[in-house]
Amino acid sequence: MPETYSACLVGCGRMGATIDDEVAGRPDSFLWMPFSHAAAAVACDRTRLVAVSDVEEEKAEAICARYKAERHYTDYQQMIRQEKPDIVCIATRPASRAEITIFAAENGVKGIYAEKPLCCSMEEADAMVEAVQKHQVKFNYGTQRRFMPFYRQMRQLIDQGEIGQVQCVIAQYGASSALWGLTHAADMMLFMAGDPEIDFVQGSIVCQDSDWDGNRLNTDPAVTSAYVRFANGVHGYNTAGTGPEFEVCGNSGKLRTLNNGIECQFRQSGDFARILEEVGFPEVARKSGTEMGILDIAEALDQNRETQGPIHLARRSQEIMMAAIESHRLGGLRVNLPMENRSLYVGRPNW
Numbered sequence: 001m002p003e004t005y006s007a008c009l010v011g012c013g014r015m016g017a018t019i020d021d022e023v024a025g026r027p028d029s030f031l032w033m034p035f036s037h038a039a040a041a042v043a044c045d046r047t048r049l050v051a052v053s054d055v056e057e058e059k060a061e062a063i064c065a066r067y068k069a070e071r072h073y074t075d076y077q078q079m080i081r082q083e084k085p086d087i088v089c090i091a092t093r094p095a096s097r098a099e100i101t102i103f104a105a106e107n108g109v110k111g112i113y114a115e116k117p118l119c120c121s122m123e124e125a126d127a128m129v130e131a132v133q134k135h136q137v138k139f140n141y142g143t144q145r146r147f148m149p150f151y152r153q154m155r156q157l158i159d160q161g162e163i164g165q166v167q168c169v170i171a172q173y174g175a176s177s178a179l180w181g182l183t184h185a186a187d188m189m190l191f192m193a194g195d196p197e198i199d200f201v202q203g204s205i206v207c208q209d210s211d212w213d214g215n216r217l218n219t220d221p222a223v224t225s226a227y228v229r230f231a232n233g234v235h236g237y238n239t240a241g242t243g244p245e246f247e248v249c250g251n252s253g254k255l256r257t258l259n260n261g262i263e264c265q266f267r268q269s270g271d272f273a274r275i276l277e278e279v280g281f282p283e284v285a286r287k288s289g290t291e292m293g294i295l296d297i298a299e300a301l302d303q304n305r306e307t308q309g310p311i312h313l314a315r316r317s318q319e320i321m322m323a324a325i326e327s328h329r330l331g332g333l334r335v336n337l338p339m340e341n342r343s344l345y346v347g348r349p350n351w
Helices: 014-023 037-043 057-066 076-083 094-106 122-134 149-159 183-192 289-303 311-329
Strands: 005-010 047-053 071-073 087-090 111-114 138-141 166-172 198-206 222-230 235-239 245-250 253-258 263-269 276-279
Touching: 005 014, 005 037, 005 076, 005 289, 014 037, 014 057, 037 047, 037 087, 037 289, 047 057, 047 076, 047 289, 057 071, 071 076, 076 094, 087 094, 087 289, 094 111, 094 122, 111 289, 122 311, 138 289, 138 311, 149 183, 149 245, 149 253, 149 263, 166 183, 183 222, 183 235, 183 245, 183 311, 198 311, 222 311, 253 276
Parallel strands: 005 047, 005 087, 047 071, 087 111, 111 138, 166 235
Antiparallel strands: 166 245, 198 222, 222 235, 245 253, 253 263, 263 276
């Protein structure tokens, strides 16, 4: 029998424990549920949710009872020290995420599933990467699409050359908040481009001069445009068009998700130049990205392999949005990656 890994949850709020209530009953709920970290850890047959923590004791107690965990805490450090969990799920507000990740890595945790955004600065991201890699922690990130069989099937078709050489990836995620929302778009652009390194980013955002306090932006700004030049030659575009929908354009075909991943349009070159013909997209299982991300950590621990969303890729996708903000701050200039301004801090005051 495969090993069952003990899991603890830090943060009993929306993504930690209750977002399933919002999604239940929607026609697209089958794409996401179990959605929250707690629900996914309970549903995953490789993990056992043993304890939860939240700074609000009443919330921690309620979520402990809801998901039948054994204990609840108000101090995540005490929980990690006492429970000694194999896996920690981190679903707090962004400002504390780096601190919690580093503490978990340094205190014996074997796997971490962290909500997005990763953190609030590239300085914090660097410290997280250093701690996770030093202690050989298996890490995945709350950009759930990366772990869904539907999107992994798209990536497989791309890798097999079914649409030819990839020319560009386009994210239509709207002029959404850079870190709270568009880290999803950044990760999908990176994933569909083949997870390459990045040459530079240019972008524009919506903010007021009063939002800036030196090298800190006290809001999570809408991104109206972002261009990414991937090192493998692929062009990436995040547009203000609503979706979320993602398109991958090759020199002999295209893949495009429709209605936030309910289906995928697959077209290939036919008998006539510039006329693409519809091709059936393969049937795939529909499974929760949160659950699959946690399952992947368990399987990575079994096999001592890298996860599907390791910490260095989480940092890379986060840096796309941070660089778009930095580009705007510099008047629209290209920002070469890795960014020089790693202390740029982005976060709302209540984060």
